Amino acid sequence: MAARFISHCGARLGRPNLHSLVWEGGHLLLDCGGPRAPLDALPSPPDAVWVSHAHGDHCGGLPDLFGRAPGARLLTSRITKALLPFAVSEAVGQKARAVPWRRFVDIGGGARLLALEAGHVPGAAMALVEIDVADRSEPIRVLYTGDFCTHELVTLSGAGLPVLDGRIDALVIETVLAADAKADEVEYESEVARLREVVAAQPGPVLVGVTSVGESTEVAAVLEGVGKVVLVDEFLRPLFEAVGRDGEFGDRRRMREHLATGGVVIAPGDQLRAHSSGGRLLGEIEEDDTARVVVLNRAREKTPAGRLVRRGVGRGEGGQAGGASVSRHLLINHAPRWQLMAMIQGLAPRRTFLVHGTTGARWALKRALEGGGYRGDVVVVEEGEELVIGEDQIGQA
Ligand SMILES: [Zn+2]
Ligand SMILES: [Zn+2]
Numbered sequence: 001m002a003a004r005f006i007s008h009c010g011a012r013l014g015r016p017n018l019h020s021l022v023w024e025g026g027h028l029l030l031d032c033g034g035p036r037a038p039l040d041a042l043p044s045p046p047d048a049v050w051v052s053h054a055h056g057d058h059c060g061g062l063p064d065l066f067g068r069a070p071g072a073r074l075l076t077s078r079i080t081k082a083l084l085p086f087a088v089s090e091a092v093g094q095k096a097r098a099v100p101w102r103r104f105v106d107i108g109g110g111a112r113l114l115a116l117e118a119g120h121v122p123g124a125a126m127a128l129v130e131i132d133v134a135d136r137s138e139p140i141r142v143l144y145t146g147d148f149c150t151h152e153l154v155t156l157s158g159a160g161l162p163v164l165d166g167r168i169d170a171l172v173i174e175t176v177l178a179a180d181a182k183a184d185e186v187e188y189e190s191e192v193a194r195l196r197e198v199v200a201a202q203p204g205p206v207l208v209g210v211t212s213v214g215e216s217t218e219v220a221a222v223l224e225g226v227g228k229v230v231l232v233d234e235f236l237r238p239l240f241e242a243v244g245r246d247g248e249f250g251d252r253r254r255m256r257e258h259l260a261t262g263g264v265v266i267a268p269g270d271q272l273r274a275h276s277s278g279g280r281l282l283g284e285i286e287e288d289d290t291a292r293v294v295v296l297n298r299a300r301e302k303t304p305a306g307r308l309v310r311r312g313v314g315r316g317e318g319g320q321a322g323g324a325s326v327s328r329h330l331l332i333n334h335a336p337r338w339q340l341m342a343m344i345q346g347l348a349p350r351r352t353f354l355v356h357g358t359t360g361a362r363w364a365l366k367r368a369l370e371g372g373g374y375r376g377d378v379v380v381v382e383e384g385e386e387l388v389i390g391e392d393q394i395g396q397a
Pocket of ligand 1: 120
């Protein structure tokens with residue numbers, strides 16, 4: 001008896017992650033991103049849902065899911081459970097059962113799940129699912145990485161290469177940075193050092209726009225001890241508390257005052273989008289020659305961060321144009337291509353399912369793996385496609 005993997009959504013980049021692992025005894029949902037996850041596509045109500053981490057594209061669909069399948073169990077790491085009230089809702093947080101690190105827990109239907117640290121953001125976890133099947137000597141093994149990275153962050157260890165008793169039948173792996181050549185060259189420690197130097201040397205105010213879960217606590221830790229008072233948006237206080245980190249917090253008025261006196265402010269606002277806290281504060285300092293705007297990671301073209309980076313890296317530094325200096329720092333928390341290759345080649349699963357990346361990037365990674373001597377089957381997953389796991393080994397019991 002084989003198992004099946006179906007990616008309903010999230011095989012491509014920028015879509016909520018919603019994948020099913022189905023076998024004779026059960027149906028486990030792997031992530032439930034939102035808000036518009038196609039829950040109508042599920043083959044049956046799931047028995048349980050595994051949430052890899054507290055980013056909206058992995059957990060934002062949970063309220064809808066529980067509206068339809070109130071009996072489904074919710075499994076996640078302890079820290080993700082603590083973050084779910086912030087990321088989704090109090091009710092969803094209370095529903096979650098925290099799974100310990102590196103210890104199998106029974107999930108019913110003849111299956112068990114092992115959570116492994118994934119790096120990326122606080123609480124992020126990979127799930128190894130083992131399913132006992134009658135006609136096979138070994139269980140079917142599926143590893144779902146969720147978002148991950150193997151390099152160390154300042155606040156988090158990177159994911160290790162899982163050491164397992166047997167071979168993995170299917171590895172479902174994210175590929176967000178698979179084709180990002182710049183990310184592939186990042187030396188994380190150097191990026192951290194450069195950001196610290198830039199902030200320490202700035203004569204005037206510094207505004208850092210961050211994503212809430214992950215970047216905010218990481219940047220606060222990076223900037224510890226730079227010799228300036230770093231103020232964090234009050235909105236982020238519960239998140240810092242959930243992951244056990246200190247900070248100095250202030251509301252919008254205090255952040256404005258702090259910037260006016262040349263302080264450093266960390267405010268939520270991925271790519272400093274207009275409606276965000278960081279986006280609103282940008283207007284306060286953009287024309288200030290002594291100020292600096294720090295853009296982290298993504299800076300897509302149509303966002304304020306993209307516009308700033310295009311127009312302004314080095315602006316003010318050469319002394320010609322007025323206004324705030326802008327710098328971009330790649331504090332990446334996804335695996336770049338070399339880490340993806342190392343993970344896949346190191347684990348040598350029978351089948352590798354590439355998800356959560358652009359189709360072009362996933363095809364490029366598939367070609368690189370095949371050219372690099374990987375002997376397993378690499379699938380650029382199509383949304384809605386059903387993939388069989390474990391069939392090749394049936395009859396070898
Ligand atoms: Zn994520
Ligand atoms: Zn993601």
